[in-house]
Amino acid sequence: MTSPGSSVDDVLAELASRRAGDAPTHGGRILSYVYDPGLAEIDRLAADAAAMVQPVNGLDPTVFGSVASCERDLITFARTAFGSDDAVGSITSGGTESCVLAVLAAREHSGTRAGSGSIVMPSTAHAAFDKAAKLLGVTARRVPVDPITTRVDPQAMADAVTDDTFLLVASAPNYPTGALDPIEEIGAVALDLGLPLHVDACLGGFALAWWPEELPAWDLRVPGVTSLSADFHKYGYAPKGASILLHTDRDRHRSAYFATTDWPGYPIVNATLLGSRSAAGLASAWAITRHLGTAGFRRLVRDIASAKSALIDTIRGIDGLRVVGDPQGPVFAVAADHDSPDPVDPHRWADEVASRGFTLQAQPGFTQGDGTALAPSTHLTITPITARIVGELSEALVLGATAARGVSPAQAPTSLAELGAAFASGTVSVEDALGLDSATTEAILVGAGIDPHTDPAAASDALDLSAVIAAIDLLPRPVTAKMLTEFLAAFTNP
Secondary structure: OOOOOOOHHHHHHHHHHHHOOOOOOOOOOEOOOOOOOOOHHHHHHHHHHHHHOOOOEOOOOOOOHHHHHHHHHHHHHHHHHOOOOOOEEEEEOOHHHHHHHHHHHHHHHHOOOOOOOEEEEEOOOOOHHHHHHHHHOOEEEEEOEOOOOOOEOHHHHHHHOOOOEEEEEEEOOOOOOOOOOOHHHHHHHHHHHOOOEEEEOOOOHHHHOOOOOOOOOOOOOOOOEEEEEEEOOOOOOOOOOOEEEEEOOHHHHHHOOEEEOOOOOOOEEEOOOOOOOEOHHHHHHHHHHHHHHHHHHHHHHHHHHHHHHHHHHHHHOOOOEEEOOOOOOOEEEEEEOOOOOOOOOHHHHHHHHHOOOOEOEEEOOEEOOOOOEEOOEEEEEOOHHHHHOHHHHHHHHHHHHHHHOOOOOOOOOHHHHHHHHHHHHOOOOHHHHHOOOHHHHHHHHHHOOOOOOOOHHHHHHHOOHHHHHHHHHHOOHHHHHHHHHHHHHHHOOO
16 A cells, blocks of 8 residues: 655644654753754754755765865864864764774774773763673773762772773763763873773863863873763754764774775775764754854853853752752752751652753662762753743742652652562562563553553653652662663654
């Protein structure tokens, strides 16, 4: 049976209808995932630049010279921003790809056998490094951080190194709490041990580069730092699909390339994990950096820093909540203040703030390898547009705390709470749960009221995310990973 198809206008109208149910990407209403500069011309410029290269294949810059020339300009822009006139690099599809390639380059350059070796990083390092470890057959060792400051002890990093370690990783800043790892001290450890150090600045690099307050040294200027990643599609304000990975060593950079002539087809040389790749993110990032220049970035970062400072002052004035640690950069996290006689649950608070028009991001607690715990928290990503609505947002934060005060933390759905008790008693093992097939896992989710077949347009209303976070806190982490995998796989399939 054939379909007659739909008109262009009808197709776009249907897409607009579907987009209507999405979280708002502009206006500062969602404080994660999106990075709104508050400049309409940036959106137009990015869209026009992407349209101009829509048919281009980034696979071969010798055929599409615009790809090579734009990459050269972006590498020049980034290495200047991050303190090195000699760094070399590659444009990637995003932070995860940049992190995977950083690990791959370090492994290959060290001569470590494929499927072996280890990397050492703080417990707050991005999960992209766990993904890199899984893909590359590498052991990722997370070093506990101070549960109050969420900063790692450089000596603890050194102590975690073993004979097979080929890379140290630090964050500038980390995603969960916005803390800036002590890069200078970790760089000294790297030099002392003869190991490379990668700085993951994917989240905040293009904000920290122009931060108006003095920060501890964190970029390629730090002795011992050998590579750095930063995302143009975060505080570079480009559409999704643009990041950069810089290396101070040309040979280490080349170690991540894949090249072969050992087949009957055309010679293949890939700087990234992808073969054929869109040039849209690249062209958009190039256009935005050319338009804004360093002066434009500096103006936008001033707005971010001002809004962040005002919001932190607001939080510190709310009894029962606390800012986690001493965040340096554009993001921070908020937890319950248990030194207060009336602590406020951060997830209930986020729910109340959401009812007032602002979406914050709930984060579960995390038990570290040494038994210390990072408290459950709520994450806020601050962008330039936040400065325009900081008064309204501050009011929502205060009113949300008042409404959440005295409300008990959300509980996991009854069936998952019972499952948690079964794990605790030993009646059910993690291996039992991981051995379940996808249909049984889905049935458990549906029985808990977490139905992956919910209409996507209504999912945000139908799912109690606080209860989901509570279940993550209650159940073994490998089990929740399996359940979340099943949920998302079913949610995106017919």
